[in-house]
Amino acid sequence: MSANIKVFLVDDHEIFRNGLRQLVNGEGDMEVVGEAGDGETALQALASITPDVIIMDIRMPGINGVETSQVILKQQPQSKILFFSLYDNPDYVVSALEMGASGYILKDTSNKIFLNAIRTVFNGKFYFIGDVTDVLVKKYIEIQKISGNTVASHTEISLSNREQQILKMIDNNLSTKEVAESLNISVRTIEAHRLNILRKFKANNMDEVLTYCKDTDLLK
Numbered sequence: 001m002s003a004n005i006k007v008f009l010v011d012d013h014e015i016f017r018n019g020l021r022q023l024v025n026g027e028g029d030m031e032v033v034g035e036a037g038d039g040e041t042a043l044q045a046l047a048s049i050t051p052d053v054i055i056m057d058i059r060m061p062g063i064n065g066v067e068t069s070q071v072i073l074k075q076q077p078q079s080k081i082l083f084f085s086l087y088d089n090p091d092y093v094v095s096a097l098e099m100g101a102s103g104y105i106l107k108d109t110s111n112k113i114f115l116n117a118i119r120t121v122f123n124g125k126f127y128f129i130g131d132v133t134d135v136l137v138k139k140y141i142e143i144q145k146i147s148g149n150t151v152a153s154h155t156e157i158s159l160s161n162r163e164q165q166i167l168k169m170i171d172n173n174l175s176t177k178e179v180a181e182s183l184n185i186s187v188r189t190i191e192a193h194r195l196n197i198l199r200k201f202k203a204n205n206m207d208e209v210l211t212y213c214k215d216t217d218l219l220k
Helices: 014-025 037-046 063-074 088-098 111-122 129-146 159-171 176-183 187-201 206-216
Strands: 005-011 029-037 054-058 080-085 103-106
Touching: 005 014, 005 037, 005 111, 014 029, 014 111, 029 037, 029 111, 037 063, 054 063, 054 111, 063 080, 063 088, 080 088, 080 111, 088 103, 103 111, 159 176, 159 187, 159 206, 176 187, 187 206
Parallel strands: 005 029, 005 054, 054 080, 080 103
Antiparallel strands: none
16 A cells, blocks of 8 residues: 655755655655755656655755745645755745745754654645744744735635634634644644734734724624
8 A cells, every 4th residue: 555645855965865765764654756956856857756745955056945846836736845954044934935835844853843744734734843933923024014014904815714713712812822722733733824814914913913803803
């Protein structure tokens, strides 16, 4: 019986790829179906392979990880991009998110977290760990302050049922951890939802979002 999750590795360090391959292939629910040492080679290989999750380094010779991923997602939007990088540079992290990545984790993370990240993005969720989540939120607020944006005033904003649940709990003064426990999902997933909500509303913080929702009866 074949593994459920088909993984493709893109990293310019062969020894590092070898370690990742052994780790992934040691799991019963996933397998490495291909790999590349640079962006150009990855694009050539992916012309005939459609993996579920692509583990992408961000800094490589030639085409970088973000540029490579943009092309990949145009050709096979069903694939999930999980950046696995040494760098928590805010510009890298935000660029990854803006181009459609499903996650961004650092190379000093544990094997358990790495494998969990693969399973999480495979299931259609986001995965941004610890320091990376902080970088995303801080960078987003910085961008908003510079641009002078306030909460979006148009009527096109829509909230998923999950986002409505989370906002109602935040409005009831529940912490991120309490929300996660109540919904039986991870803290990191809640953090990703919070960030996505801020982006939808072009808001600097959740207070602005909640005020807007109350004024417009957006929370049902």
